[in-house]
Amino acid sequence: MKPQKTNSRERILIAAEEVARNAGPGSLSLDAIAQRAGVSKGGLLYNFPTKAKLLQGLVEKHLEEFEKAIDEGSARGEPLLSSYLRVIERSSAEGHPPAAWLFSAIAEDPGFLEPINQFRGRLLARLRAQGGDLGDLLIAFMAMEGLQCMKLFDTDLLSPQERAVLLERAHAIAAGQRV
Amino acid sequence: MKPQKTNSRERILIAAEEVARNAGPGSLSLDAIAQRAGVSKGGLLYNFPTKAKLLQGLVEKHLEEFEKAIDEGSARGEPLLSSYLRVIERSSAEGHPPAAWLFSAIAEDPGFLEPINQFRGRLLARLRAQGGDLGDLLIAFMAMEGLQCMKLFDTDLLSPQERAVLLERAHAIAAGQRV
DNA sequence: TTGACATTACCGTCCAGACGGTACAGTAAG
DNA sequence: CTTACTGTACCGTCTGGACGGTAATGTCAA
Structure with a gap:
């Protein structure tokens, strides 16, 4: 054995x-x-x-991977919003598996959302701290949240060209940020 | 009886x-x-x-209500994006019940997402048909999707002021649309 | 007007199967 | 002797759904 x-x-x-x-x-x-x-x-x-521990493990694993991917770009001196954008972009373009397990976790206990929401809250706080126009930041951030949500639901409302247009626009906004 | x-x-x-x-x-x-x-x-x-029929009933009910709310504004000559915005805004501000049942439905069968996705696809198609800058439209639309998703997850990352800033920005974009 | 019957809209019970979790004996590697 | 399992047998609970009732309402002929 x-x-x-x-x-x-x-x-x-x-x-x-x-x-x-x-x-x-x-x-x-x-x-x-x-x-x-x-x-x-x-x-x-x-x-x-227990099953709950397993689901918790899934949540933690994904959060760690996500954070690592973001900090990777951040370490290269990229603006944070750009890093976030890039991560979403990549996971949105790749045939990355939609996190179907999340639905199991939420159905089991909506409390599993808390660490995820806290993570997103911290991310937004870091973005806010970088300055720049708040309206620009918010609309770009929320648009990325929308993209991620679409991926979660395994939908593809946008054509590849449209996704490119959207991401270009978001990148332009990110470029306006101070590093 | x-x-x-x-x-x-x-x-x-x-x-x-x-x-x-x-x-x-x-x-x-x-x-x-x-x-x-x-x-x-x-x-x-x-x-x-069957339980599936019940869940289907929930999906249909919500889609109908949503469509009615949008068409209501549309009938008043409002740009479609503005109607959409207003509906999201209202449901986001009100202590509207987050659709927790959706998670049950998806856990039971991800196929329940299909009518919802089709609905969103039709909505986006109607928006595209209205003309205006595609980048503006997409970023505003996706930001609203993000807002709705946040509501679904029963999170409140944004302060009331921030939500106001975001919606103002989105409305400004919508105003640029032809009616 | 009335009796006969059918339909509608439900009630309450029962059941087979699936699921999370326990218990426990065994085993192979370090 | 401990770690990291395997394998099986089992338990209590929960769940969707089938089923056989049953009371109110509707229909229609005599």
Whole structure:
């Protein structure tokens, strides 16, 4: 036997995302996740003692990845709004998996939204602190929220050209920011 | 006996919204809805033969209300974007119940999003047809989508002043449209 | 006017299945 | 001896939905 140490956690988290995406958020059961992860149910519950902990793990994982992606650009001296824009842009363009698991989490307990909302609140606070025209900032920020939301709902209202126009406009606004 | 005819349907729909809001989207069970609506489970299933039909009823009801609210302003010669803006504004300001039931519906079957997405697609098409600067239109539209999404998640990232600034900006953009 | 019957609009109970979680014995690697 | 599991068996609960009633209302012929 080859116990893969604690990176079973990662496998389980990824399996959960896949199950939610393929079988629908309503079919995100522990059995299904365990099977997909190639782990016994006992093993799953060894890593995540409850379903709530597992969902929390999903939320944290995604928040960490998102933050890392933003700080990456920020470290390169990019304006924060531009970093945010770029991350949204990339995840919006790539066939990135829509976070179907989020719907499971919210259905289970709307409290899972709190860390996400806090994260978004902190991000907006950092943006506000960078100065520039408030109206410009807000409309660009909210438009990006709208884009992300569209992705979450797996919709594509905008044509590629339109998305390009929108992002160009947002980038122009971001360029007006002080770094 | 006083069978309240078909307006039991309405009562059930409203009860479902309340249950989802109060007990959480994960607790939206037929029993809970029936109890809240003051109807037996059998009675509920008489009006909505399956849970899916009930959720479909919720989607349709909301889409109808939304469309009515928009057309109301449109009939007064308002630019379409302004109507849309006004509806979002009002529902965003009022302590309007966040549509927690939507999460139940999506968890049950992501297909429930389709009529909603189609509706939004039609709305955007109508907006495009009105002319005006595409970048302006898109950024205002997406910002409103973002606002609506925030409401759905029951978050309030923006202060009242900020929301005012945002809406003023959006209205300015809408004013540039031909009627 | 009245009785017969059909329809409508519900009631209340029951059930099979799924789900989260527990318990526990075993096992292989370090 | 501990860590990191596997595998199976099981439990209590909840849920959607099927089903068999039943009272009020509507219809229509005699």
